[in-house]
Amino acid sequence: MNISELWVFRGLLGAMTRRDLTLRYRQTALGGLWVVIQPILAASIFSVVFGGIGNFSSEGAPYFMFAYAGMLGWNAFSNTLSMITSCLVTNAQLVSKIYFPRLLLPFAQLGTKAIDFLIALGVYVVLAQVTGVSLSARILLAPLVLVWILALALGPALITSSLNVSYRDIGYMVPVVLPLFLYLSPVAYSTDSLPERYRDLYGFNPLVGAINAMRWCLLGRGDLAAGEILYSVGLAGGLLVVGSLFFRSRERLFADVI
């Protein structure tokens, strides 16, 4: 199995992505609107709880927009990680009956998550007009930050998804552990609002750099910390290599164990 084989199977990758996109909101009354409603609703709740009651700082932007921008990055990460974790098991029938490079299943998830992100980004642009937040050219870099976030999710997800084939425990563990990272990442609050002495420790979370960068693109204010970015991108790359190797080493067992 190698990259050239993935290319041979690109038709199947496309078909799987299309299937997931079509299926997502089938038999829902609001259909595709959910892509828009979900982040708005989540950001609204954050606004009330953290912005309103908790009175968290939002670097001068309207808190709602601040939270929405953070949510965009966070959702891309957490949805990708949790969907990929379960993707082999949900497609067990395919895995045990048909040959295709198993990496296609995680990759198909990346496609759908990227499309979700682009829609939610469009919503952000509209909301910015409504709330009077000015957009800068930096927003054009948002897709690049998305790739970074997806890479950050994909590495660990390749490990959890292949482990989930043998140990379904992983499928239960991931949704419990993920919210912990939500609170350990600057989604509801800004890094600046943290006490100085915790900052170094906090910086170990690679999501910090990624979510700050996403906000930097969208809100168009603040500065980027080069150290944060280098650390996070480097870690994403490292996890991707480890994750792929792990996936490849387990791949041959999938059909027998699933």
Added chain:
Amino acid sequence: MSSEPSVAARNLAKSYSVGASHGPRTLQSALRRIRRPLTGPRRTFWALRDVSFDVHPQEVVGIIGRNGAGKSTALKILSRVTEPTGGEVRMVGRVGCLLEVGTGFHPELTGEENVYLNGAILGMRRDEIRRHFDSIVEFAGIDGFLKTPVKRYSSGMYVRLAFSVAAHLDPEILIVDEVLAVGDLEFQKRCLGKMRSVAAEGGRTVLFVSHNMAAIQSLCTRVIVLEEGRVAFDGDTTEGMRRYIGLHSEHQVTPGVFFLGNRVNPLGGDMAVHLKQLSVLGEQGPQLTFATGGRIRFLIECHGLEEVKKPYYRIHIRNELDQTVLASDSRMTGTAFGGEPAEMEIGRLPLHAGQYFVDVGVGSADRGEVLDHVVDAGTFAVGPSPLYQDEYQLISADGSIYLDADWRRA
């Protein structure tokens, strides 16, 4: 044959580990293994051992063998779904696999969407599916339901659509597993027709697993018989089927006569009473193939029955799926026996085409105990019958029992 083989399997082996990891696999069991790595009875089960064969273009090869002989494992390795533990397979050309009809169909998607999805899963390109789309729909006969989710389809429509997609696949090597076991008569007929035409078109290769001996006999130019994971026979179809049938009784004296004398009592008793021989008889004596509606007799010989009060015999006939389809017990008819052989006759054999296996038992009605019982004592096949239209001869109907029914205009 001078041409390059399109499929070359060399020393294929596949083992599964059974025992400790049996049942639900959990992290707990993994942790336990880390703590005490040497405990837990783990056994290695070899589903395939040292299997080698070549298949050349234009050959239609049947793979036969009992349940658990390794047929499905072999196909899974050939179709690359699973990797062999040892050995290798080389294949030249595009491979199309039909391990299960309708794999990857999604109930929420419409018929049209499923055609594209399933086509992609089977390895067709999108433009290829688009080109064949009308013909796929027409073949399946679901014209008015293209925009309906397949979960609202009848099971017949569902299978027809699934097969129709697969039938438009255009592989150089076609691998088919037991598809004849599902679907209605019409569907089975189309499957057979399709496989025949794939083979007939120049240079194609077909590998076909089935329990349907009649279909194997008519389609295959060659058979590979698997027995406990090894190749027990590879060659001529008729010869191979004879070998396969022979597998079910190690002591076939002549075709249709099965010697049962040389057994060790699993219970360790002295076997004072034991079954000696079973003969499956037709009009001209022992034979292996019968026709639906024909006459068949089973002759059972038993040793040491003179001393037994009120002996009785019983016969069970099982089909290829291991389901008991016919059974008879001499206590039901009240026939009295002494030490002499017993014969059971079926005047009009009520079985469809297929391979059948015979279990024989003997007991004492007086003491209410079974004295001897032989599973797979003998076997016989039911083949073409004058009762059926020619084109339906090979198709196994739903169920094994032939119903003596009359169809007429009402």
